Amino acid sequence: MNRLSLASELARHTFLEQWRSRYFQLMVIFGAALVYASLLLGQLAVEQEGRVLFNSGALFLELAALGAMLLGCASSILRDMESKTIYLILSRPVPRWIYITGNYLGMAAAVGAAILCMGALHYLLLAFKGAAPSAEAYLLVMLAAWLKAAVAGALAVLVSLVSTSLLSAVMIAVFFWTLGHFVPEASFLAQRLQGPAGWLAKPLLWVIPNMSLFNYRETLDLPPGAFPGWGIALPYALLYICACLLFSVWLFRKREF
Amino acid sequence: MHHSWPIAYQNAAKTYVSRHLWTARRKTGLAGLTLEIQQGEIFGLLGLNGAGKTTAMKLALGLLAPTAGAVRIFGYEPGDPKAKALCGYMPELPYIYSYLTPEQALAFYGRLSGIPPEQLSARVAEVLRQVGLEAAAGERLSGFSKGMLQRVALGQAIMHRPSLLLLDEPVSGLDPLAVKDFRDTITALNAAGTTVFLSSHSISQVEKLCRRVGIMKGGRLQKLVSRETWESADGGLEKIFVDTVSQ
Numbered sequence: 001m002n003r004l005s006l007a008s009e010l011a012r013h014t015f016l017e018q019w020r021s022r023y024f025q026l027m028v029i030f031g032a033a034l035v036y037a038s039l040l041l042g043q044l045a046v047e048q049e050g051r052v053l054f055n056s057g058a059l060f061l062e063l064a065a066l067g068a069m070l071l072g073c074a075s076s077i078l079r080d081m082e083s084k085t086i087y088l089i090l091s092r093p094v095p096r097w098i099y100i101t102g103n104y105l106g107m108a109a110a111v112g113a114a115i116l117c118m119g120a121l122h123y124l125l126l127a128f129k130g131a132a133p134s135a136e137a138y139l140l141v142m143l144a145a146w147l148k149a150a151v152a153g154a155l156a157v158l159v160s161l162v163s164t165s166l167l168s169a170v171m172i173a174v175f176f177w178t179l180g181h182f183v184p185e186a187s188f189l190a191q192r193l194q195g196p197a198g199w200l201a202k203p204l205l206w207v208i209p210n211m212s213l214f215n216y217r218e219t220l221d222l223p224p225g226a227f228p229g230w231g232i233a234l235p236y237a238l239l240y241i242c243a244c245l246l247f248s249v250w251l252f253r254k255r256e257f
Numbered sequence: 258m259h260h261s262w263p264i265a266y267q268n269a270a271k272t273y274v275s276r277h278l279w280t281a282r283r284k285t286g287l288a289g290l291t292l293e294i295q296q297g298e299i300f301g302l303l304g305l306n307g308a309g310k311t312t313a314m315k316l317a318l319g320l321l322a323p324t325a326g327a328v329r330i331f332g333y334e335p336g337d338p339k340a341k342a343l344c345g346y347m348p349e350l351p352y353i354y355s356y357l358t359p360e361q362a363l364a365f366y367g368r369l370s371g372i373p374p375e376q377l378s379a380r381v382a383e384v385l386r387q388v389g390l391e392a393a394a395g396e397r398l399s400g401f402s403k404g405m406l407q408r409v410a411l412g413q414a415i416m417h418r419p420s421l422l423l424l425d426e427p428v429s430g431l432d433p434l435a436v437k438d439f440r441d442t443i444t445a446l447n448a449a450g451t452t453v454f455l456s457s458h459s460i461s462q463v464e465k466l467c468r469r470v471g472i473m474k475g476g477r478l479q480k481l482v483s484r485e486t487w488e489s490a491d492g493g494l495e496k497i498f499v500d501t502v503s504q
Contacts, residue, residue, distance in 0.1 A: 009368045020356055084352040088413060091318045091346040092369045093338035257320045 006094055007102040014076060014106025019113075024068050028114045031064020035122045042129065050131025051221070057122040058217050062145040064118060066177065069111045069149040073156035074169035076103050077252075086257060097249040104157055104245060108150050115142050115149075133220050144216035147237045151209045152177045154244035161251045180211035209240055261332030263421045263452040264294040264317050268326035271312050271476075286312035288476040289326065294421075294454050299447050301463035302456040303498055304473035310456035311349065312476070314425050317454070318346055330421065342371060345419035349426040351410035355399040359390045359409045362398065363416055370417035380416065388412040389438060404435040411439065415446065422446065424455040428462050440466060464494045472501045479504070 018024045035057045042053035077100070080086040089099060119142045126132035133141075156173040163169040179186070183205065190201040213236050219227045227233075271286040287309045294300045302310045315321040316328045319335035333340035353362050363381045372380055385391050388408040393401070398409060407427070414422060424443075428436045443466060447453050457463050463470055464487065472480045480501045487494040 006369065009365070013365060017354070017356075084348070084350070085354055087318075087320060087348050087352050088346070088366060089369060090320060091341060091344065092366070093341040093371060094369055095338060254322065256322060257315070 003095070003098055006098050007105065010089075010094070010099060010102025011106035011109060014103050015110045015113075017076075018068075018072055018107060018110035021072075023071055024110065024114075027064055027068040027071070028117060031061055031068075031114070031118045032121050034060035034064065035118055036125065038122075039125060039129075050126070050129055053129055053131055054126055054133070055217070055221070057125065058141055058145070061115065061118045061122055061142075062148060065111050065115050065145055065149040066152055068114055069107060069153040070156045070170050070173050070177075072107045072110065073104065073153040074160040074173060075166050076107060076160075077157065078160055078166055078169070081257065084257070090257065096252050096255075100157065100248050100252055101245060104154065104241075107153055108146075111149050111153070112146050115146050137220055141217050141220070144214045144233070147233065148177075148211055148214045151211070151214075151237050151240050152180075154241040154248075155209060158244045158248045158251070161248055161255075176208055177211065180209040182212075183208055183210040184212055210236065213237075261329065262293040263296055263331060264292075264454060265329045266290040266292045266313070266316070266326070267329070269313075269316055269323045269328050270325040271309075271316060271321060272324045285476045286321075287316065287323075290476075290478055291326075292471060292478060292481075294452060295469075297447070297450060297452055298469060299443070299453040299455070299467045301467035301470045302454075302473055303458075303460065303463055303470055303494075304456075305458075305502055307475075308473035308502075309476040310473055311425055313473075314346075314423050314454070314456060317423060318344065342417070343420045345414035345417065345422045347407075347410045347414040347422070347424045347427055349429065351398075351406035353398055353406070353409055353413065356397060358395050358397055359385060359412065360394045362409055363412050366413040367416040372417055384412045384416055387415070387442065403430045404432060407431060407435070407439070411442065415451075420450075420452060422451050422453045422455075424453065426457055427455055428457065428459055436462065460495050460498055470494065472498055474502050474504075 038053050038056040038060060041056045042049040045052035077086075080089070090096065119138070123132055123135075123138055132138065152173055155176055156169060159172045160166070160169040163172060186201070186208070187205055190198065190205055193201050213228055213233045216227050216233070269290045270288055273284045273286050275282045275284075290309070290313060302313060304310050312321065316323055317330060317335055319341065328335050330337075330340035331343055357365065360381055363384055364377055367377050367380060368374075385394050388411050390405065390408050390412065393405060398406060401409070407430075411427070414424070422443075427443075428439055431439065440462065443453055453466075455463070455466070468484050470482045470487070471478050472482065480497070482494065482497055487497055490497060
């Protein structure tokens with residue numbers, strides 16, 4: 001069996017495992033309920049109903065996807081280690097980097113499917129209220145939400161391999177995700193910092209995922225936000241995810257069970 | 258046919274280190290084990306809890322790395338995918354995803370072991386028949402008894418027709434009929450050429466199955482005993498074992 005088939009088998013397994021998981025299902029149902037509840041928020045906004053319905057729904061969708069991705073990515077390998085199901089995988093001709101990559105790809109695919117489900121509901125609500133953007137624009141909104149979740153998930157995989165518990169792994173990943181929305185501001189401040197504080201702050205900016213690169217949703221708003229374009233967002237996401245997974249593989253290569 | 262030993266431990270040692278702040282506690286898992294398992298034999302490791310049986314097995318599977326010495330599986334490093342493709346492993350407890358059915362579990366592990374897709378369903382059916390789980394093939398493992406789970410665990414270990422089977426405490430917790438079925442299956446696999454390396458607490462089972470037995474104590478191999486030796490000794494293997502671990 002070639003390595004691509006092994007990775008896809010592990011990804012398929014993780015995908016199905018996630019969709020069977022109660023936590024994942026709850027997160028998706030909760031996300032969908034919040035998207036639906038944005039109807040209420042829209043009505044409160046009176047004249048701006050469509051805009052609020054779009055923004056709040058997309059935000060809830062993004063948060064639910066993030067929650068599912070972080071929980072899944074931080075717990076998947078830890079759970080396999082605690083339940084010892086990892087014995088029967090790593091005692092087979094499955095290289096460790098394939099195990100990490102396959103797991104991650106399965107999680108990313110599961111969350112992608114969840115985003116599509118929640119997004120379909122949101123788009124129907126927007127269409128019902130006559131406030132739907134073009135289908136193409138909405139698909140790009142979902143793509144941006146998925147990239148954000150995918151970047152945060154890769155970081156969660158890495159953190160889960162160095163942290164002592166699921167809770168701490170999730171908390172650290174959420175902390176970095178939050179910081180990631182303030183990278184432009186942090187970068188502005190870092191340029192003005194002198195001495196040791198500056199030396200410390202500048203490398204840290206490379207570690208924090210720059211989530212502001214994925215704010216495609218803002219381009220549909222009035223006035224449009226500063227989305228840097230897919231030519232930057234996509235390669236950045238790919239590089240960040242690959243870097244996190246590479247470090248994860250490096251940490252995992254000598255792990256004993 | 259492989260020309261190297263199925264398993265060769267060359268002065269293999271494993272020390273577990275648990276660190277807490279600035280202190281480190283060391284515990285010997287295995288102390289300089291030198292042992293070769295021969296092609297086509299059924300070899301048993303006997304020992305009390307903590308004697309080093311599971312550590313020896315995990316070293317052979319690449320789940321642990323030796324602190325000193327070396328382990329080779331058919332001449333390969335244990336972490337080498339070529340070595341792993343030749344091994345089938347049944348752990349002490351059946352660590353299998355409980356939401357799967359036996360059919361799904363065997364297919365999953367079969368795919369990970371590299372069984373071609375076009376052969377998979379036939380092989381799953383064959384193994385289900387071999388371990389006596391045809392009737393329960395579609396039921397979830399979460400509702401299975403210990404004995405049925407052990408059958409699934411054995412099934413996943415033999416799915417890819419390994420040359421070497423590593424069985425860690427394979428009959429613990431099984432009822433007498435299940436033990437008999439298990440023994441018959443292992444004997445049949447061995448007759449077909451599979452080398453078997455098993456660890457157990459059960460002297461009587463090891464006595465019935467194995468050609469050679471290693472007795473472990475405190476991470477050391479204390480004695481190697483052949484079937485001829487225990488069959489001709491007063492009190493059999495049990496007496497040899499008790500005398501060895503009581504020293």
